[in-house]
Structures are given as structure tokens and as C-alpha cells.
Amino acid sequence: MAPSPAALVALLVASCAAVAAATTFDVGDGHGWETGVDYAAWTSDKTFAVGDTLVFNYTSKAHTVTEVSESGYDSCASGNSLSNDDSGATTVTLTTAGLHYFICGIAGHCAGGMKLAVTVTVAGAGVGSTTAGGLTPAAAAFHVMPAMGAAVAGALITLALF
Template sequence: MANSILRSSRHIKLFHALSLFSLSLLIQRVSATEFKVGSSNGWAVPTDANAPSYNQWAEKNRFQIGDSLLFVYTPEKDSVLQVNKDDYTNCNTGQPIALFNDGHTSFKFNQSGPYYFISGIVESCLKNEKMVVVVLADRSGRLAPPSPPPSTETGPSQSPVETPAPVGEESPSPPSGASSMFVSFVVSSIGAFLGSSLLLVM
């Protein structure tokens, strides 16, 4: 009798531990953050010499897979281009990975690594309206969902353009429409279900 009570108590503790682990995985994915680029000034040519540059701002933040950037700007006067490293350095607007011109662009990170953004207006880019964001690697052992193949359709707010990545550099894909939060929830739920089923069998 005492043996079965101890065994039952261990199963309950194990079940609670697995449930808490699954819940923590879910909470970690739900806590994705949207960062507004340029704070109240939005995405524009920097006018205050004392204000931190976009890169200084980006270095002070920790970006993770699932987080997103919000670019706010006047669509008739500006745009946002995602580009490769060389085009970032040279303010080359000719072959962007993606073009956004809707004035309220939300860009979601779907993989780790560097992302390069410049203004669609060369003169603005040359005046430091550009930014490098480094997204941290996912150290939890979970993988981000695969990116869908590039779309051949172009809408008014974004025009994906495929460019090969320079040798030795992996270029991030445009944002994915898939919800990593949903995938994490499903994986966590299955893990909790399997864990609790094993406990009941024992």
C-alpha cells in the first residue's frame, strides 16, 4: 500500500514537472516582441546628431526569432528595403531581397543571423537611414518552422525579389506567414499529452 502511494506521488510530481515545462515553452513563444524602429521619430533620416543611430538602437536590444520590427514612415516619401551586406554597405537599392512601401511595415524574424535594412531612397541611406539587426540563435533545441517558398506575387506593400547570397554569407529570408507560436503550442501540447500518458501507464 505504502509503495503504491509513493509511486503515485512520484507520478503526480513528474506530471506536474512535464506540464510546467510545456507551459514554459509556450510562454517563451507567446512573448514575442514588436520593436518600433526609431521610437517616436519612426523610420526617417536622422535629424538629431545627439540621438543614437539606428545601429546603436539595434545593439541595445535583444532580438529573437518570432520578434518583429515596426517601421513607420510616410509611404509617398520613403520605403524600407531588406538587402544583403554589400548592398547595405554601398546603399545599393537596385536588387533588394524585399521592398516595403506601405508606411506601416511589420517585419517578423523567422531565423537567426544578421538582417540588413536601408531606405529605398539612396540619399536617405547615405545620410544613415539604415540599420543592421542581429537576431539571436535559438538555443532551446527547437527549430523555427521552415520558410515557405518565395512568392511570385507582388502586392502594394511588399515586392520580394530573389537575389543570391554572396559567397560565405547566408541571407535571411523575407518574413514567413507561418505562426511559430502555433507550432510551439502544438509541440508543447503533444509533449504534455505523451508525458501524462506515460505516467498513467506506469
């Protein structure tokens, strides 16, 4: 017996919702937000999408999470910051696509490696949307959650057969 149309629609909606679900990244993984960590290496195998969250873990007041412009990132200057926090557990939700830059504002720490640049892609974007980072949005979504991508593909195939 074929599944009911309602069941198929429910499956498809659930799959799409799963793909759009945000990812939470612990910056630096076990290292946290600290000097001596290569954050370029940490980002190199990750894809960030609008809606995802960065969590910076560090000792309160020992560091800052300061969002800066590209020039601030390049020169380790936190003067014209877009946001700043030194609570020890800074959560940043990535709300816009493009490049986002974070540095530590404590003297010497940015030069010591505490600088993070992330390229944020559009989440769950459909046909005709812009691409970023050399991946189509669909490819980016599949890259982040291959299992979820497979679920969507399965649902689409099921619908095509229906």
C-alpha cells in the same frame, strides 16, 4: 502537499512557450523609420531572435523599407533588394538567423542614416545548437526576457526537487 506531476509539466510547458514567444520591436521607438536616427544605437541594447518582428512606422511613400545584402547596406544600394515596401507600416518577421540589413531606398536617405542591421539569433534553441552574437541561445533568450528565464529556472528547480 506537493504539486501534482501534471501541474509541474503544465508549468514547464507554459514557461517554455513564454520563452519562445516572439518579441515585436518598433524600429527607432518613438522616432520611427526616419532620417537622422542612429539605428546602430537603437539596436545596441537589443537581442533579436528568429520569430521576432520588426515594425517600421513612417509616412507612406516618403520612405521605403528595403531589405538588402551586406554590400547593399554598406554602399546604400537598393538595386538588388530582397524585399521592398513603402506602405508606411512595414512589418518584417525575422525568419532566419544571421545578419539582416534594411535601408531606405529614397535617394540620400540611407546615407542620411536610414540603415538598419540586426543580428538574429536562434530562438528557444536547445543544447548543441549554434551560437550567434557571442551569446549562447539560452543566454540570448534570458537576455530578451529575464523574467521568463527566471520562470523556467524556477520550473526546472521545482522539477529537480520533485
